[in-house]
Amino acid sequence: MTRYLISGVPFGCIYALVGLGLVITYRSSGVFNLAFGAQAYLSAAVFYETRGTHRWPLWAATLTSVVIVGGAVGYILERVLFRRLRTAPMVVRLVSSLGLLVGIPALIQAAWLGVGTRLAPPALGPTPPDVIGTGTDRIDTAQLAVVAATVLITVAIGFMFRYTPLGLRMRAVVESPRLAELVGVDSARVSSLAWIVSSVVAGLAGVLLAPLYRSVDVFNFDTLVVAAIAAAAIGRLTSLSLTVAGGLVLGIGQELITAYLPLGSQFVKGLRPSLPFLLLLIALLAWPSLARRGSGADPLAGVDPPTATGPIALPARIQSLSSSSQAGAALAVAVVMALVLPSYWLYVGTEAVAMGVVFLSFTVLVGMSGQVSLCQAEFAGIGAFTAGQLASHYNLSVVAGLIAGGVVAGLVGVVAAVPSLRVGGIYLALATFAFGLLVDNLVFPQSWAGNGTTGIVVPRPLIGPVSFNANRPFFALSVLVLALAALLVSRLKRGTIGLYLGALRGSEVAAESIGIDVRRAKVVAFTLSAGVAGLGGALLGTTLGAVSASNFTFFQSLFWLVVVAITGVRTVGGAVAAGVAITVVPEFLATLPSRYSTVAAVLFGFGALSYIRHQEGLVPWASRAIVDRARRVWSGGGAG
Amino acid sequence: MTVLEATSLTKRFGGILALSDVSLRIDESELVAVIGPNGAGKTTLFDCLLGTTRPDSGSVLLDGRDITNLPVHRRARLGMARTFQRVELFSELTVRQNLIVAARARRQHRGLVRDLIAPTAERPEEQARVNSLLSLLGLDEDADRQAQVLSLGRARLVELARALATDPSVVLADEPSSGLDDADRHTLVQALTSVRAGGTSVLLVEHDLDLVRAVADRVYVLSAGLVLTEGHPATTLDSAAVEAAYRAGVDR
Amino acid sequence: MSEAGEVLLRLEEVDAGYGKFRVLFGVSLTLLAGSACAVVGPNGAGKTTLARVCSGLVRPTRGSVVFDGRDVTSSSPHDLATAGMAHIPEGRGVFASLTVEENLVLAFRQSTRRVDEALEAAFEVYPRLRERRRQAAGTLSGGEQRLLALARVLADPPRLVIADELALGLAPAAIEEIYAGLGRLHHAGAALLLVEQRADRARLLTNDVVEMSHGRVSPLQEETPP
Ligand SMILES: Nc1ncnc2c1ncn2[C@@H]1O[C@H](COP(=O)(O)OP(=O)(O)O)[C@@H](O)[C@H]1O
Ligand SMILES: Nc1ncnc2c1ncn2[C@@H]1O[C@H](COP(=O)(O)OP(=O)(O)O)[C@@H](O)[C@H]1O
Ligand SMILES: [Mg+2]
Numbered sequence A: 001m002t003r004y005l006i007s008g009v010p011f012g013c014i015y016a017l018v019g020l021g022l023v024i025t026y027r028s029s030g031v032f033n034l035a036f037g038a039q040a041y042l043s044a045a046v047f048y049e050t051r052g053t054h055r056w057p058l059w060a061a062t063l064t065s066v067v068i069v070g071g072a073v074g075y076i077l078e079r080v081l082f083r084r085l086r087t088a089p090m091v092v093r094l095v096s097s098l099g100l101l102v103g104i105p106a107l108i109q110a111a112w113l114g115v116g117t118r119l120a121p122p123a124l125g126p127t128p129p130d131v132i133g134t135g136t137d138r139i140d141t142a143q144l145a146v147v148a149a150t151v152l153i154t155v156a157i158g159f160m161f162r163y164t165p166l167g168l169r170m171r172a173v174v175e176s177p178r179l180a181e182l183v184g185v186d187s188a189r190v191s192s193l194a195w196i197v198s199s200v201v202a203g204l205a206g207v208l209l210a211p212l213y214r215s216v217d218v219f220n221f222d223t224l225v226v227a228a229i230a231a232a233a234i235g236r237l238t239s240l241s242l243t244v245a246g247g248l249v250l251g252i253g254q255e256l257i258t259a260y261l262p263l264g265s266q267f268v269k270g271l272r273p274s275l276p277f278l279l280l281l282i283a284l285l286a287w288p289s290l291a292r293r294g295s296g297a298d299p300l301a302g303v304d305p306p307t308a309t310g311p312i313a314l315p316a317r318i319q320s321l322s323s324s325s326q327a328g329a330a331l332a333v334a335v336v337m338a339l340v341l342p343s344y345w346l347y348v349g350t351e352a353v354a355m356g357v358v359f360l361s362f363t364v365l366v367g368m369s370g371q372v373s374l375c376q377a378e379f380a381g382i383g384a385f386t387a388g389q390l391a392s393h394y395n396l397s398v399v400a401g402l403i404a405g406g407v408v409a410g411l412v413g414v415v416a417a418v419p420s421l422r423v424g425g426i427y428l429a430l431a432t433f434a435f436g437l438l439v440d441n442l443v444f445p446q447s448w449a450g451n452g453t454t455g456i457v458v459p460r461p462l463i464g465p466v467s468f469n470a471n472r473p474f475f476a477l478s479v480l481v482l483a484l485a486a487l488l489v490s491r492l493k494r495g496t497i498g499l500y501l502g503a504l505r506g507s508e509v510a511a512e513s514i515g516i517d518v519r520r521a522k523v524v525a526f527t528l529s530a531g532v533a534g535l536g537g538a539l540l541g542t543t544l545g546a547v548s549a550s551n552f553t554f555f556q557s558l559f560w561l562v563v564v565a566i567t568g569v570r571t572v573g574g575a576v577a578a579g580v581a582i583t584v585v586p587e588f589l590a591t592l593p594s595r596y597s598t599v600a601a602v603l604f605g606f607g608a609l610s611y612i613r614h615q616e617g618l619v620p621w622a623s624r625a626i627v628d629r630a631r632r633v634w635s636g637g638g639a640g
Numbered sequence B: 001m002t003v004l005e006a007t008s009l010t011k012r013f014g015g016i017l018a019l020s021d022v023s024l025r026i027d028e029s030e031l032v033a034v035i036g037p038n039g040a041g042k043t044t045l046f047d048c049l050l051g052t053t054r055p056d057s058g059s060v061l062l063d064g065r066d067i068t069n070l071p072v073h074r075r076a077r078l079g080m081a082r083t084f085q086r087v088e089l090f091s092e093l094t095v096r097q098n099l100i101v102a103a104r105a106r107r108q109h110r111g112l113v114r115d116l117i118a119p120t121a122e123r124p125e126e127q128a129r130v131n132s133l134l135s136l137l138g139l140d141e142d143a144d145r146q147a148q149v150l151s152l153g154r155a156r157l158v159e160l161a162r163a164l165a166t167d168p169s170v171v172l173a174d175e176p177s178s179g180l181d182d183a184d185r186h187t188l189v190q191a192l193t194s195v196r197a198g199g200t201s202v203l204l205v206e207h208d209l210d211l212v213r214a215v216a217d218r219v220y221v222l223s224a225g226l227v228l229t230e231g232h233p234a235t236t237l238d239s240a241a242v243e244a245a246y247r248a249g250v251d252r
Numbered sequence C: 001m002s003e004a005g006e007v008l009l010r011l012e013e014v015d016a017g018y019g020k021f022r023v024l025f026g027v028s029l030t031l032l033a034g035s036a037c038a039v040v041g042p043n044g045a046g047k048t049t050l051a052r053v054c055s056g057l058v059r060p061t062r063g064s065v066v067f068d069g070r071d072v073t074s075s076s077p078h079d080l081a082t083a084g085m086a087h088i089p090e091g092r093g094v095f096a097s098l099t100v101e102e103n104l105v106l107a108f109r110q111s112t113r114r115v116d117e118a119l120e121a122a123f124e125v126y127p128r129l130r131e132r133r134r135q136a137a138g139t140l141s142g143g144e145q146r147l148l149a150l151a152r153v154l155a156d157p158p159r160l161v162i163a164d165e166l167a168l169g170l171a172p173a174a175i176e177e178i179y180a181g182l183g184r185l186h187h188a189g190a191a192l193l194l195v196e197q198r199a200d201r202a203r204l205l206t207n208d209v210v211e212m213s214h215g216r217v218s219p220l221q222e223e224t225p226p
């Protein structure tokens, strides 16, 4: 037993170190920085180049990769990005950091390292690390360095927050940068410093952790960050020592699972990597003080002009006219496409249509209710696998399978809605993220679900004698499904539930006080959204013909949110455009040399930054700009 | 006839006794004011009446029915509404939408099905009610502005209008005049009077004693969580007890 | 440095607003060092916006702001705060997540006095804050939050204090206490710019009252010539 306790400590410290980084960034800047892994990766890659390839002395390589590069990245991110976000809503901050998570590694690979490179990293200490002790009771110098760094950072940063003027200022600036300015604090400088400090921690984590994985691979860092979120949540995103404790519990827990649970079953195999997410979910659901409604909102938020996200102040009749004319135009385009496009592009178009349905699920949840879900890909997966399994086991027509997929996903959505009754904002986002990862690890690998990376077959539908195997009729069918889903969503949006959800995002207490059943409204939103995602997933499944767990991972959940945030998460048009963008853009880029295969990710990742200025999304923004211009021309012509 | 009745409400926050054995009663068409220094427990009283906070002990009756254990939205549907000391508007909706959602939430619980079959937003009876409230509170000009850009005084009036849009039998107003200018205060007084004339009872927390004198039928004086005294404004407000409470018990 | 009687703050033909929405139209205002001036007017007149323009929270789109002989039209709020302008904003003017003591220390670190001395002085004036020094400021009552915001400037009086409806939502006795604090500040040599709905309370401190409506100012009383 003690043996596992000891061997769990280095692993625990790894989680703790990254968890600390997340907590430090959150406390000092108010951003839950999911791009932490990307920053760590960058420093690790620089360390590899300088120390490994060019044989710089240790101190120079460390200084360059951790302090200079790490600090510079933090400084630049703050200057160009997070400074503007200090007063932005949580969703905006989250999406921007997701954009970086997607964009930074893709940029590094496209511009510098090349795609898919896995570097064998040098360690800070001896390379390969010296091993201390024997047999199972051993620890190597690389692990030792992690333990030491964890202790050091906890003490140093803890001291900074609690006892130094800078720490006090950071906390003040996080609550209200403008109130801080009014008492004489240079908020911009403080927040630059906060980002530099937390980015140096990220860099240090990257350099220390890379040797433990024997490769500098962005995927490792991302999974690590994801697991470390659990440690940070146990620390309530504020307490450094609780975060370390959480990391240790994770590390030791995983060792114990390996030691005491019988290996071999698919389920236990998934359990070890899932432990952090289970713990994360439990922490979010059971930790009492997280449920408290936020009291530290910025008292000077009223200084900002309103964002253009609200109701467009057009009379209802004109608005419905303009959206029905948009819908008409889209349908006309679809008909023309169905007639003229070559078969391959029709196939791409069908994929776009299916993704459009999936993106409509974001419109319902994120757009209408303002709650962020980071498990939409899992809902889509549930829809696809339901349709496929029903078709192969019960010979159920895929058309019925589409509906069944939506229904099953909707039912699962009820379960996923449970955290939303207790926590909101960033914590809810994390809870859905944990939920999605549990589904990824425990459900999708099973043969009765997604059958792991092997996948399952989802046949094309057959209605009576009409087969939809050919791309052309199938395209028409998909467009029909999309049109129905779009109609559904726009009716919800304009109807009572849309109004209720709009009220809820303004003020939950006030919504209750006029008789809205807040819990019911939230569950309804989750269920409908999951249902639409399931429908879209099933449609995507039959489009592709075969799908596997790797089509619907947590990464897709994040990536899809980024894409739809760019085009417009609040409107049906934005969702449809997202479907087109995510399928068609990569098709065009596929003509580039393979080295640049990550360019799409770079585009979407950094494209997410447009969300800061245009929270309504590029599509509604552009269409409004066009309407405005037309109106001006019109009235100008009338006057002159 | 008694509309709302609270008996022996007690609420403790850590070491602070925010409400201590508070009882109160409002009759139909009555306008009752609650006054007292900051921190006396007035807002906590409202929270307990509407259910946002659960009292440690005591009970609340609405129209003779025990509602102590009902959730907030159920109480609202039974005919209670309130405004908030710190304004809580639906910031992204327009003023009109703020009222419409309230008018709808009180009455309609099968919204989802109706959305899918007959989605038209316009419902004449709702529109009529909302329009009359907008003009009652002088909000016609602001009707299509987003709630988040309103100045504080306007926002307070919108909150009151929203509470009234649910067609409540009793409305709790938490410092509705704070932040209002003279013109808006005048509108407020008129609105309160006409609401009461229409048969709705009002429970009002207010620091402006002139306003209380002008509109209230009865006054409760609350200090340090205790009801000091209760009675007609003319006699109660000038009593030595009130004077003492306002001087001594401020901001505990 | 300007002596008493010299111009401390001057706004010239200021236009300002939020995004496309214009609130102030050609507002001019002059305030002498050590004097007091009240801006009154109905809701939505733009008083808060005017206060925000003075302290740099809102940038004017036209016109200029001069403080202590320096053009500060595009200075940041912390610059102005360091230069001796203290703006106590409308609503909650304290950091809810920091303790009472931390709120004070944060402000005193930026001032010229030693932190522990200033802290002692603040607690001397408002002993009630000393009792609650370790309590999160967000859990204070409304009146106490205002006192805390005042205490922040009282310990080391700046050259100008902008007080935006500090009496709002307070019981009569609490209002008296707040106004006593403002009087004290004035006595210590700080110029005051008071924002109020109505002139009656403000007249306790000053006869120089300007009225705002629809984003424009007009003198209610003879304005002191510069
Ligand atoms: N959520 C809370 N936690 C701790 N104390 C509270 C809470 N809400 C109110 N109080 C305390 O209860 C007392 C009564 O507050 P409140 O009802 O807001 O007073 P009033 O509305 O009369 O000004 C105050 O001392 C206040 O600090
Ligand atoms: N952040 C904002 N965005 C848009 N309009 C605003 C904003 N803040 C205030 N306003 C508008 O500016 C006008 C003046 O507001 P304000 O300066 O707060 O007035 P006062 O303080 O005199 O009540 C009001 O019409 C208000 O609706
Ligand atoms: Mg109150």
Ligand SMILES: [Mg+2]
Binding pocket: C047, C048, C049, C090, C165
């Ligand atoms: Mg104001």
